[in-house]
Amino acid sequence: MSLKLTEPLQKTVDSLTENFSAKVIEVYQSSGDTFIRIEADALREICTHLKQELHYVYLSDIFGIDRYTSEERFEVVYNLLSLRDRTRIFLKVRCEEENPELESVTDIWPAANWNEREVYDMFGVRFNNHPDLRRIFMPEDFEYYPLRKEFPLLGIPGSIELPSTTPNTD
Amino acid sequence: MKLTDIQSKVHSTFFKEHQRKLYQSLEDKHTTIEELDEGDPLTTKMILNMGPQHPATHGVLRLVLQLDGETIEKTKLDIGYLHRGVEKIAENKTYQEFMPYTDRMDYLSPYSNNVALCTAVEKIAAVEVPERAHYIRMIGCELARISSHLLWLGTMVMDAGAISFFIWTFKEREKIYDIMDRIGGHRFTISHSRIGGVANDLTDEATASIKEFVETFPNELRDYHKLLDRNRIFVDRNVGVGVLRTEEALGISATGPVLRGCGYALDIRKLFPYARYSEVEFDIPTRLEGDNLARYYVRMEEMGESIRIIKQCLEKMPKGIVRSDNAKHAYPSKDEVYYSMEGMIHDFMMTDTGICPPDGAECYHAIESPKGELGYYIQSDGTGHPWRLKIKAPSFTNLQVLEEMLDGEMVADTVVIIGGIDPVLGEADK
Numbered sequence: 076m077s078l079k080l081t082e083p084l085q086k087t088v089d090s091l092t093e094n095f096s097a098k099v100i101e102v103y104q105s106s107g108d109t110f111i112r113i114e115a116d117a118l119r120e121i122c123t124h125l126k127q128e129l130h131y132v133y134l135s136d137i138f139g140i141d142r143y144t145s146e147e148r149f150e151v152v153y154n155l156l157s158l159r160d161r162t163r164i165f166l167k168v169r170c171e172e173e174n175p176e177l178e179s180v181t182d183i184w185p186a187a188n189w190n191e192r193e194v195y196d197m198f199g200v201r202f203n204n205h206p207d208l209r210r211i212f213m214p215e216d217f218e219y220y221p222l223r224k225e226f227p228l229l230g231i232p233g234s235i236e237l238p239s240t241t242p243n244t245d
Numbered sequence: 246m247k248l249t250d251i252q253s254k255v256h257s258t259f260f261k262e263h264q265r266k267l268y269q270s271l272e273d274k275h276t277t278i279e280e281l282d283e284g285d286p287l288t289t290k291m292i293l294n295m296g297p298q299h300p301a302t303h304g305v306l307r308l309v310l311q312l313d314g315e316t317i318e319k320t321k322l323d324i325g326y327l328h329r330g331v332e333k334i335a336e337n338k339t340y341q342e343f344m345p346y347t348d349r350m351d352y353l354s355p356y357s358n359n360v361a362l363c364t365a366v367e368k369i370a371a372v373e374v375p376e377r378a379h380y381i382r383m384i385g386c387e388l389a390r391i392s393s394h395l396l397w398l399g400t401m402v403m404d405a406g407a408i409s410f411f412i413w414t415f416k417e418r419e420k421i422y423d424i425m426d427r428i429g430g431h432r433f434t435i436s437h438s439r440i441g442g443v444a445n446d447l448t449d450e451a452t453a454s455i456k457e458f459v460e461t462f463p464n465e466l467r468d469y470h471k472l473l474d475r476n477r478i479f480v481d482r483n484v485g486v487g488v489l490r491t492e493e494a495l496g497i498s499a500t501g502p503v504l505r506g507c508g509y510a511l512d513i514r515k516l517f518p519y520a521r522y523s524e525v526e527f528d529i530p531t532r533l534e535g536d537n538l539a540r541y542y543v544r545m546e547e548m549g550e551s552i553r554i555i556k557q558c559l560e561k562m563p564k565g566i567v568r569s570d571n572a573k574h575a576y577p578s579k580d581e582v583y584y585s586m587e588g589m590i591h592d593f594m595m596t597d598t599g600i601c602p603p604d605g606a607e608c609y610h611a612i613e614s615p616k617g618e619l620g621y622y623i624q625s626d627g628t629g630h631p632w633r634l635k636i637k638a639p640s641f642t643n644l645q646v647l648e649e650m651l652d653g654e655m656v657a658d659t660v661v662i663i664g665g666i667d668p669v670l671g672e673a674d675k
Contacts, residue, residue, distance in 0.1 A: 105605075105606050105607040105608060106368050106369050106371075106606055106607065106608035107368070107608070108607065108608055108609050110607065132495050132496070133495055133498060133511075134498055135498065135611075135618065135620065135637060136620065136622075136635070136637040136642075138622065138635040138637075140624060140632075140633045141633070152622070154609065154620075154622070154637070158495075158509070158511065158516075161516055161517075163517075163609070165609065184496060184498070185493075185496045185497050185649075186496065186497050186498030186642065186645065188645065189641065189642075189644075189645040193641075197332075207270050207273070207274075209266050209267070209270060210263075210325075211324065211325060212324065212325035212328040212674060212675065213325060213328065214259075214260040214262075214263035214325075215260065215262040215263035215265075215266045216260050216261070216262045216263055221330060221333060222330075222332060222333055226333075228333060228334070228337050236259050236260065238258075238259070
């Protein structure tokens with residue numbers, strides 16, 4: 076598939092493929108957005124390169140995707156913005172279903188802190204070297220990862236402690 | 246404060262593990278500071294839990310503050326009290342069915358949320374939107390911005406000590422509610438936008454009330470400026486409070502007025518113009534100080550800019566249809582539904598399966614909501630339901646800023662700083 080890249084985006088992609096030719100798996104576009112999928116072990120190097128050399132200083136968001144029934148089930152997407160070039164790219168990494176783990180990027184973009192916690196809370200992807208890896212929306216006592224596809228929409232009865240609805244008569 | 250000390254005093258009934266880890270993480274934050282002042286002979290230290298039911302937290306935000314006298318040493322935020330799992334709900338609804346849920350995300354500016362969802366779906370499914378609908382949406386979005394900023398202004402000034410001001414801003418918000426009622430039939434959760442356009446055209450009554458509001462509101466705004474800009478109490482309460490330094494603002498991903506108060510003119514309306522923002526003239530107000538007063542000025546000026554945009558929209562708005570007439574992309578009009586067989590079938594199809602973007606398509610589209618960058622990421626599997634829908638909520642990212650910002654401030658200023666950040670927990674908690 077041919078890519079229609081603007082000049083600064085082309086530079087970004089070229090720079091990445093030059094420096095990390097073995098680590099960039101694919102570059103594709105969908106609905107006008109540019110997605111770059113990379114090997115998980117090069118995540119930190121590529122993020123550092125993107126921030127320091129290519130001015131992707133603003134991390135908009137990090138989120139997970141559950142590719143249920145596919146190989147390498149979980150995908151984590153980094154939504155990066157370059158204010159100098161006015162471009163936005165999406166960096167994707169995949170991880171295994173059993174013990175999904177990634178390296179944390181909190182020291183590159185401090186904003187990753189809460190976003191990584193959200194991915195952990197919703198999908199159970201653990202981030203190594205994260206300063207404070209706790210759940211963010213659900214309580215710590217909750218055992219499931221609600222945005223995984225196998226989690227039922229109605230929830231699991233009894234998975235969250237709730238106050239008794241009948242008044243205490245003692 | 247040590248975790249063991251806290252545990253001997255706090256006996257939580259629910260979520261014991263959660264409470265323990267929260268206090269543990271508070272203890273672990275800035276551990277270098279902790280080592281310096283081992284021991285507390287004067288017992289000036291305490292842990293203060295604020296919220297989730299505190300009126301100044303604007304919803305259900307919980308702060309755990311470690312205080313040394315009146316100074317905050319470190320803070321941890323606990324959010325999620327309003328978590329409803331809207332992203333999970335979205336995966337089980339058609340795109341149009343999901344829209345009323347977006348109203349309830351940032352409930353202070355429902356119109357912007359509707360537009361954010363619609364623009365994202367239109368981008369992924371390549372739906373054409375008529376020119377007139379773009380302008381109606383822009384008017385709606387800017388009215389929502391004014392409404393949201395007015396609530397912020399009223400509550401923040403109330404947090405700073407002035408009660409009657411709150412009533413005055415609500416008088417103006419009431420007018421916006423009336424306008425929304427005339428536009429779409431709902432005052433609050435309006436759900437007026439549709440995929441492929443808007444639900445209905447502006448009536449003459451609605452247009453007249455918008456025009457009237459645009460004429461009278463600048464006078465009110467001038468009065469607000471007159472009352473607050475040189476008000477000694479208000480200024481002293483806000484200047485130099487809750488400072489976010491310019492060099493830290495980008496790294497921590499502050500967004501919206503919080504970022505613009507630090508000197509970055511980052512506004513999605515200018516950066517990646519959507520709707521017809523490229524065709525109207527407006528400025529992005531910025532300030533360099535990064536404190537609460539800077540955010541006040543940014544938001545006040547933004548309201549003025551919104552009025553400017555609405556005026557231009559009213560002038561430039563062309564005549565024509567307000568929703569795409571391609572029956573595969575948008576709901577047919579009610580006339581068609583009631584009087585033609587095809588119209589009824591299409592209406593049925595839209596309700597039943599809805600719009601189906603191509604299999605494997607992905608897109609991200611962001612708009613500038615009153616709180617900052619509000620983006621929707623959608624991944625489609627070719628059916629009428631999204632495979633994954635992710636909401637990038639500006640309040641969520643701004644609350645993360647709050648956690649860093651509060652360290653070192655005075656405890657009396659927390660309410661003002663929360664007011665200055667203007668978080669909406671419905672959005673942050675998803």
